[in-house]
Each structure stands twice: as C-alpha cells, then as structure tokens.
Amino acid sequence: MLPEDTAKIPFLQKAFTITFDHRVLRANNNLAGIGKDNGGYGVEIGSFFTRGNVLEVQHRTDGVYRFDVVQVDATTIDLYDLGSNLVYRLVGYQKHNFNYDMLFYDNIRYFLQEYGIWRKVYSSKEGALNPFDSENYLHFVMGDEGLFKSSKTAPDVPLSSVFWNFHGRYTISNIHGENNVKLLELDYGRDIERFELRVLSNDEKIELFHINSETTYEFVGNDFIAIFRPKSNLEEQTRERFKDILPTVKHKIQKP
Structure with missing residues (x-):
C-alpha cells in the first residue's frame, strides 16, 4: 500500500495488511508473529462504515477518514482520501491463498x-x-533505515547497561533461488561482515552464518x-512503512 503523495495516512502507512471484518477494521502492523492474531487478520484498530x-x-487513535472507493479490477481497489489527494491501492486476497511467509521475508528489515x-x-x-x-x-534502528548498532558489552548484563560501541550501515x-534465507551485510568501515540470515524459533531468534569464517x-x-x-503492555511505537524492493544477488548457500 503506497500513497501517491508525500503526505501519509498513519494507519495505512503502518499496516502490512488491512482486513474489513463485519464493520471491524483489523490490521497486521508487526511482522513478528504475523498471521496469528484473530485468525490471521490482525489486531482491531477501529471500525468502518460504507x-x-x-x-x-x-480509527482508534488516528481519527476519522473518508475515502472514495474505486474498483480497479476483480481483486484491486483504490482508496481516494476525500480530505487530501492521497490514493492507496489495496490488493485483495482470500486468507487461504495469502502467502504470509512471502510478506514476511520481503519485508524482513522491518522484522529486525x-x-x-x-x-x-x-x-x-x-x-x-x-x-x-x-x-x-x-x-x-527503527526510523533510520539502514542504520545498525553493535556492542561488545559482556553477555548477560542488564540490557539497559549495554553500551553501543559502533554505529554503521547495513x-x-x-x-x-532462495526464499527463506537472506544476505545480511554489516558495514564496519574497513570491513564488511557478510552473513546468511535465517529466522528461527517463533520469530524471536535469528541465525547469522558468517560467510568468511x-x-x-x-x-x-x-x-x-x-x-x-491495543491493550498491550509492550513498548509501542509508530513506524512508517515503504515497499521494500530488495536487490537480488547470486550466492551459493554455504550452510544447509
């Protein structure tokens, strides 16, 4: 979902999926655990009427928005915001043929x-x-795309005590030919550390296979x-999402 203007509609900009469910508006805003809330439709973020x-x-926090809905084809609609010149395009799927894994790995930097x-x-x-x-x-770093931090702080210290020794780009x-393995490159200035990146353990653990060593x-x-x-005691932040088009490289997988 991408606007045709530099302005943004917050709840659409954050969402990976939007579902219109019997007047309840639902969204998948996080990639970790995507497809598991409310049968895969996501958390309730508001209501809608036609x-x-x-x-x-x-919307529960963003207020009221009104759109003119234009059907593009059998599975695609455009939402024209009546309060601005913004247009969002939505492509519809049935849940049984929606590929959550593809969505996850196509946007994996947001997961990190x-x-x-x-x-x-x-x-x-x-x-x-x-x-x-x-x-x-x-x-x-969320909000500064491509920035990472690393730390040599000793293991098992309180996380609030971690000192970030280095800031770089990734x-x-x-x-x-690979769907579930990505190439992650951490730029340390003089050296670029290259890894095969895999996601493990219920979207809470990652594996980095260091290619050189x-x-x-x-x-x-x-x-x-x-x-x-809603109703979460976890830290909550806003995030603007833009469509990721990852470069594709030829790399022979070194770890089975």
Whole structure:
C-alpha cells in the first residue's frame, strides 16, 4: 500500500495488511508473529462504515477518514482520501491463498527493527576466529533505515547497561533461488561482515552464518516493539512503512 503523495495516512502507512471484518477494521502492523492474531487478520484498530462508494473509517487513535472507493479490477481497489489527494491501492486476497511467509521475508528489515535489542546466545565451535566473535548485541534502528548498532558489552548484563560501541550501515539482499534465507551485510568501515540470515524459533531468534569464517551465531530478540497493539503492555511505537524492493544477488548457500 503506497500513497501517491508525500503526505501519509498513519494507519495505512503502518499496516502490512488491512482486513474489513463485519464493520471491524483489523490490521497486521508487526511482522513478528504475523498471521496469528484473530485468525490471521490482525489486531482491531477501529471500525468502518460504507455508503455507496464512500468508505468511512473510525480509527482508534488516528481519527476519522473518508475515502472514495474505486474498483480497479476483480481483486484491486483504490482508496481516494476525500480530505487530501492521497490514493492507496489495496490488493485483495482470500486468507487461504495469502502467502504470509512471502510478506514476511520481503519485508524482513522491518522484522529486525521490531526488537529493541538482539542478544547473542550462541556461537558455534566450528569456524575460524574473526572480529565479529566479540560482538554480543545488535540493534537495527527503527526510523533510520539502514542504520545498525553493535556492542561488545559482556553477555548477560542488564540490557539497559549495554553500551553501543559502533554505529554503521547495513543492507539486506535476496539470494537468487532462495526464499527463506537472506544476505545480511554489516558495514564496519574497513570491513564488511557478510552473513546468511535465517529466522528461527517463533520469530524471536535469528541465525547469522558468517560467510568468511563459517561460524554460526544465534541472537534472541528482546524489547519487542508493538506497532499499535491495543491493550498491550509492550513498548509501542509508530513506524512508517515503504515497499521494500530488495536487490537480488547470486550466492551459493554455504550452510544447509
């Protein structure tokens, strides 16, 4: 869902999916655990009403929006915001043929940002010694796309005591022929650390296979950031989402 203007409608900009469910408006705003809330339709974010071609949305926090609904084809509609010149295009699916995994991996950088800190919990005995061995924490900054932080702070300290030793840029690429493995590159200035990135354990753990040293690391996500999750005691933040078009590279998978 992308607007045709630089202005934005917050609840549409945050959402990965929108569902109109018997006057209840639902959305999947987080990638971690996507497809599990309310039968896959997401959390309740408001209500909606229709009159002719006009859709009125009453969002719990963003207020009231009115749209002119234009059918593009059998599965596509355009929402024209009557209060601005914004247009959002929605493509419809039946739940049984919607690919949650594809949505997840196409937008995986947002998943990495949904945890305030990633804590290293495992390093394999296999693999050569390398500088990344001393990195114990990672943070992928929400709101500053492509910025990461890393820390050599000792393991198992209170997370509030973690000191970020380094700030750098990161990129994520598709790997030709692979759906669930991505190439993650952390730019440390003089060196670029390259990893095969996999997601494990109920969307709470990631595996980083260091390509040069053939060392495997596992990081667990802490401080989950809920993007509008009603009645949640988790930290909540807003986030603007833009369609990701990841570059595709040729890379021979080194870890089965």
